[in-house]
Amino acid sequence: MTLPRALFVDDEPRVLDGLRRSLRGKRGEWEMVFAEGGAEALALLAQAPFDVVVSDMRMPGMDGAELLTQISKTHPEVARVVLSGHIEPDAAIQVSVAGHRFLTKPSDAQSLIDVIEQLLIRTSSAHQREARRIAGGVRSIPTLPEHAGDIVALLAPDANLSYAVRTATHDIGLTAKLLQLSNSRFFGERPRNSSVESIVNAMGVPMVQAVAGAGHQLWSPDVPDPAIARHLQTAWRHAVATACLVESVASPANRPHAQAAALLQDVGRLVCLSVPAGDPHSSIDLAAATRDGVPFRDVGVELLHLWGLPLPIVAAVSQRDVPQQPDASGLGVAAAVRTAHLLIQQTESRDPAVGTHEEELARLLSHPQLKAQGIAWPQAAEEASRQAGLWSEHDKP
């Protein structure tokens, strides 16, 4: 069995030597190669496959952002780690769409080892390589064309904090990107539980604008196939409704993760369907919800995993279609998301592709945590659905 292969790129030979020595303990588990610059790295990648690349940003000739962008196109299945000293804010934005994970220098060997070990895990058990290939190439998750106006308004100089929060919490791509970046010290200290709102507060509007702008630039305004557009809009409305409702379902400390997981529950679908029309390399099966044979969900989970989102979020997204049997001690995140999802299935915002599972829903609603809330759940679900509908309405031209 061949060992996983890791490629380390830095213009300073001393740094490469140091990495080589401190990672010596892994030499039995990984094959490690050290390259002194982007050109050498690309040449090595062309010769033999790698699983992970770890690169510095500030390098002469081809800088790290350029290198990783190139790799995302030619070798999307390679996980990309940025390892760099301080970065200027405008450069940080380029970097934010180039890598999967971000580490600041100086970083200790154990942190780097932890990240690499995580990235060597592939979440899709049945489609390890394909799911990684599709998810790995994603640099930014697109906004639905109907909502592009919201992002453009966010980029305006007079956009204020509350507008930024509202926009971020209704945009799947921006939520995912902010959660990804908040894990790294590059973009500011991370608040403990990382609700999107507290991340926006911590980063500040200008940084959020820059991040949104960087992602926005990567997508063309072309309207995709109308059938697909409607499909995505339905999925979006379902996600927003679920996120709105789960606030009442989840317990206080679990709310931030539950809301994020609810909004991101169909990120895989969004990513898989947002390919340029007529791309000869990919085949989409809407009925089976697969792309190139890989279930949308697997792609979504792999993406969130690559981006290093908190585990409870990744787990809840992964288990959205798995019947939940929560312990009496509490729903936690996944069961809360599942409950909210099933409640929304009873409303206009339902996802037509999946069933309603009324029995399971009844069982979940009888959990002491939910009974004690004294909430009329069907009405609450209707209200959440209505809110989600209104939000999409205001975007209509």
Added chain:
Amino acid sequence: MARVLVIDDDPAIRQLLTDVLEMEDYEVSIAADGLSAVRAVEAASPDFVVLDVMMPGLDGFGVLSAIRALDGEPVPVLMLTAAAEPDAGSRAWANGVDYYLAKPFSADTVLDLIDRALTRQVNVSDL
């Protein structure tokens, strides 16, 4: 290292939980009554709080409201209650705990619960 705050007036419980959690590399701090508990939450910013409902002075629910009133994102709270109280559970949920266990409980259950809540136990490969 993740920090757990154990709030219980019963020294036996405090000791039991401290031992079990510290063995699993948690950093444990303790408080024996409500008032010092609230101060401890403010000062130490724990990642998880284990809270007994029955305590002298400010009782568990009082502590819970006080904790929830603090600035910042809500800290996960596990409330422990005596099984004899029939409605303790629903009262706990209604007051906004995240987890709830009735006594008697095993320390391993608590450990398991904390591991899951702080996502130590769930490996990505288990998904």
Added chain:
Amino acid sequence: MSAGIDAHLLADSIPHSVWVLSAPATIDYANRHALEHLGPEHTDWNALVHADDRDAVTRDWTIANEWECRLRHADGSFRRHSVRLAPVPGGRWIATATDISHRETPAPPRQRDADGPDAAGAEEARAIRSVVMDDMAEGLYTVDGAGLLTSLNRAGAEMLGWDEQDLLGTSIHAAVHAPPPAGTQAPEHDCPLRENHPAGRSGQTVDDIFVRRDGSTFQVACSVAPLAAGAATAGAVVTFRDMTEVRRAELEARHDQKLESLGRLSAGLAHEINTPIQFVGDNTRFLAGAYEDMLELLLVYRECMTPALGELAWTERTQRAQAAEAKADVEYLATEIPAAVSQSLEGVDRVASLVRAMKSFSYKDSSEQTYADLNEAIRTTLTVARNEVKYVADVELDLGELPDVLCHRGDLNQVFLNLLVNAADALEGNGERGEIRISSAAVGPMAVIRFADNGSGIAEHIRQSIFDPFFTTKGVGKGTGQGLALARAVLDKHGGSIEVQSVLGEGTEFILRLPIDGRQGASA
């Protein structure tokens, strides 16, 4: 020949004032017009002259025969007269005066202050002058030809802590020029304020330090102008401004600019520090593990060597030893451990020298000049800015023998930084690595420092403007255009110069010159 008419009758019928005067100005005879209009009481003709005009009259008496001045009328008012003087044999003069006060335009005043046509006007003019003098923010004083104070305005009195009365008639130099701590007061004729009087030049601005009455000192900028050109008694008017605040604000602004450019460098500096820290940390961790491995191996050896093993065969021992060696990978350790140690020490050195350079660079100047090693300053600047330069150019240093130069080291550091960063920016778009050459040499009394790059050069028509403040060809956020303007200001302050030579397509060179022993005659 007389026409047979009495001379007195003749004189009395003339409708102008006529006198016969003998030295110095005694009236021997006054005709009727004079007596009626100008009053009979005077024997001193000068007494008839308006006080303000007396100096001029005295002067004009000796050099001219005709002038205008104000004469006192019998009713006490003063009127302008045209006076003519004719000498007669016997050492006397005949003076005639004609009332010209009705004429529209008066003759140009012979004195600085404006003449009113009458006493009220004169009073008004004096009032205006007082207001002007007293309300102006600058200090103003006048001295006579001997350097003795003749007037001091209110601002001046406030700044100096003296009342005008106290200093009138005393040497102003003695009052305002402090004896230096270690010596005696500079002699009067060396006082820079005195320099300007006789030559008749005006408008020179001199930096100086004045002493207040209470002994405290403050920096001033003075401007000296002669008061009465060409007269026997020369005087001067001196205006001065308290420059303490201004100088301090200037220093702050320069310091801010320096911190600002350090800010620009901060991303690069952070990178330059984090990079060595990264590999020093990694190497140290490696060394810790390597030590464990080596120790383990040593223990196996020791064990193999103990007599306590007794009958254990030699082959068995060597097998164990070899197995342990393989496990430890001794060859690897033997090469890597020394390398890890030396590279780590190198990394520590890099950080230390960078921090030293940063400290040295951001040193806040006082207003005093000191002697500094400019080659060292150039090297320091290069270290601090290395990250800005290293990706785009190779830097070649050709630093000659240069004695220490009297200068404001912090300001020059800033200038070097600006030139270096400019050169790097110019070379950035070029694709291939450029070259920057910095050279220094002593040429006679001057230190000459050159910054040359092989970039695309500066076009002729731009070359004129590059030293203008706010002129920049760089994009937004990449330089405010202050760098070269500051450089020029700094070199001027040092009594030096900066010039640019450039050939389009070949490169650009900035040449700085400054006197090794500081600006001549400059105050500290």
